[in-house]
Amino acid sequence: MARSPYGNYGHAILTAGALSTPDQVALTYCGEQSFTYDQLNRNVNRRAHALLEKGVGPGRRVAALLNETLRVAEVYLAQAKIGAVTAALNPYWPVETLRDVVAASGCTAFVYDATVEGVVGQIRESLPAVTTWIDVRELEGDSEEEPPISGRYDDPLALYYTSGTTGLPKAVVHTHASSLATAQIWLDVPRGPDSVFGTGAIIWGIGFPAIVGPALYAGMRLVLEQDWGPANFLRVVPRERVTHLSQIPSFYAALLASPEHEDVDLSSIQVIMLGGEPLTATMLERIKARLPQAGVYSYYGQTEAPYTCMGRVDDGTTPLGSSGRARTGNAVRITDPNGERVVGEVGEINLAGPHRMTGYDGLPERTAEVLRGEWYVGGDLGTLSSDGVLRVLGRREDSILKGGVWTQPVVIEEAASALDGVAEAGAVGVPEGASEQEVLLAVVPRAGHTLDASKLALALADTLPAHQRPDHIVVADALPHSQDASGGPGKLLRGKIRELLG
Secondary structure, eight states, X not given: OOOOGGGSHHIIIIIHHHHHOTTSEEEEETTTEEEEHXXXXXHHHHHHHHHHHTTXXXXXXXXXXXXXXXXXXXXXXXXXXXXXXXXXXXXXXXHHHHHHHXXXXXXXXXXXXXXXXXXXXXXXXXXXXXOEEEEGGGOOOSOOSOOOOOOOTTSEEEEEEOOOSSSSOOEEEXXXXXXXXXXXXXXXXXXXXXXXXXXXXXXXXXXXXIIIHHHHHTXXXXXXXXXXXXXXXXXXXXXXXXXXXXXXXXXXHHHHHSGGGTTXXXXXXXXXXEOSSOOOHHHHHHXXXXXXXXXXXXXXXXXXXXXXXXXXXXXXXXXXXXXXXXXXXXEEEEXXXXXXXXXXXXXXXXXXXXXXXXXXXXXXXXXXXXXXXXXXXXXXXXXXXXXOOEEEEEEGGGOEEETTEEEOHHHHHHHHHTXXXXXXXXXEEESTTXXXXXXXXXXXXXXXXOOOHHHHHHHHHTTSOGGGSOSEEEEOXXXXXXOOSXXXXXXXXXXXXXXXXX
């Protein structure tokens, strides 16, 4: 009996849509090109046949260094269909990191686009194990027919990489099955036949199964841009009538700090999914004041177990400050230092479900540390209510120890962000790792405002207990954020605050 093709990620994500709604628009690229589900599927098939002609087949590992969002979508899906394993490389890594990651990946083929030709020239000679180098412009096969489908269910689909904040980025192994489970994100969120999901160039890496896959799987129109910073966001949303978004709260700190948004029609936005960092009450108020028609959701997950929990926070369904409940088919629990489940107490967050990784490639000892039976335990602290609502407190290493009491920086940041004129705040303990620390608070003023550190200190003294009050306040032009190719700010880098301002 033939094996069903629907266990294959590429077939289930794209071909199923091409079969059921062939004339529906699947993807719009930079406002210049649009493709129906049938057209996109045919394009992907051409790429797949071209890959097969170049010797890329089932099980072969292919390093993919792609920054053009349309090419990312086409190549990742083509390689999924033929059962190749994609090593999803970050085009913003330093050259040395890129070289070392590829050397450790087991890849023997490498596909790239025109934006990274210079980088490829720098690393090519130092990667003798890579025997096939493919410019994506060469992947124009003659056939639009379905390629031989290979790779299903528990077969490896891709290596997605962690942020690499401590050492070389780790390669997280996801299968066809785990990626299909992640693709069900939007099935738990209201949407309609005209839903439009907008995003930028963060779709390489885990952004692909967390953004592209879910949008296509849910039958949405996916709007792909190269730049998703505030300026282009304000152009694209009204032009494409974008309805659904997935971002981090820092994006809205940047967007709403400037008056440029005030006369732009953003009324099409229906759902805003926020994660990656805490959403403060002040930021939620600012978002709802500007976008009252939008439902605001918080989510929590990691590369190892994406989008495990979610919940709507603007209508009372989910308490603000929490990340909601485990979504359909997933599980979350909190354990104490002995590994015992606790409720209402601070402990380590455990995640489980079919979306969970199988492990870190080539790192069995590190895998054993974080995979405990069916659970993934990644070092984040939190609490779980008796009715299953998760509140993420942060990472142990981010905690501030003052006066013998541990505090998560988000508590201080939320209090500072609520003050008039503050666009963004970041708090750290100094010196790093000390048994007794002082609180360093960095704040950024909103457009048209000035901030006085002494007045901020007095205001916070009225709202925060002694062990949370800032000892040092610095007014900065901007806070350090990661660069994730969105065009807007990435995650707040608290360590950099200490390094730059401490």
